[in-house]
Amino acid sequence: MKKMKKVFAIMLVLALSVCCLTACGKDDDKKSDSGKTEDTKKEMTGTPHDTGIIKVSVPEGWLAIDVHDMWSDDPEAKDPKQLQIAKGATSKDDLWGHCYIQINYYAPTTTFASAKSYYENPVDIEPFEAAGYKWTGYECDSLGYKYTIIEGEKGEEHLQVAVLKNAGEQTINFDDEDVQFIIKSIETTTPVAE
Numbered sequence: 191m192k193k194m195k196k197v198f199a200i201m202l203v204l205a206l207s208v209c210c211l212t213a214c215g216k217d218d219d220k221k222s223d224s225g226k227t228e229d230t231k232k233e234m235t236g237t238p239h240d241t242g243i244i245k246v247s248v249p250e251g252w253l254a255i256d257v258h259d260m261w262s263d264d265p266e267a268k269d270p271k272q273l274q275i276a277k278g279a280t281s282k283d284d285l286w287g288h289c290y291i292q293i294n295y296y297a298p299t300t301t302f303a304s305a306k307s308y309y310e311n312p313v314d315i316e317p318f319e320a321a322g323y324k325w326t327g328y329e330c331d332s333l334g335y336k337y338t339i340i341e342g343e344k345g346e347e348h349l350q351v352a353v354l355k356n357a358g359e360q361t362i363n364f365d366d367e368d369v370q371f372i373i374k375s376i377e378t379t380t381p382v383a384e
Contacts, residue, residue, distance in 0.1 A: 234371045242270035247375035249368045253279040271295040289362040298346035321376040338364040
């Protein structure tokens with residue numbers, strides 16, 4: 191009987207050891223799959239930018255550029271319904287030669303029509319929802335440049351977002367983390383009718 195208890199105790203210790211090693215192995219697998227532990231994962235952040243109508247978070251390495259109001263006589267007037275965000279740009283004059291995102295806002299009182307027919311080789315992308323908008327879109331070409339154009343609808347408001355994917359040596363993709371971060375951060379304020 192004494193021998194039986196000893197064997198049982200040894201088996202119990204071995205079983206517990208196997209359980210402990212298995213649990214430790216699972217933790218190690220989690221680290222190797224993600225490359226990071228939960229404590230070291232870093233969520234993307236951005237600097238808020240507000241045109242008065244379009245609000246967006248601009249991640250590090252991107253620059254928000256307010257668009258000139260072409261209907262104003264004031265050369266310094268900005269159009270709050272438009273915003274450009276350029277990757278790698280350092281000033282508003284540095285837009286050219288950089289990939290960028292152009293956001294256009296269409297108020298409920300504005301007639302919105304898709305620009306799809308103006309682009310070359312449009313190919314639809316899967317509809318999705320983000321930032322409170324229902325989005326449809328397409329990949330396309332224009333004058334040798336590649337774009338992803340998405341058009342969002344929320345009630346009677348519309349947004350059109352153009353992602354210029356190639357400029358000079360620079361390329362970006364619609365699925366890039368920073369591009370998606372910008373799109374998902376978009377908020378709008380309906381302008382007060384005058």
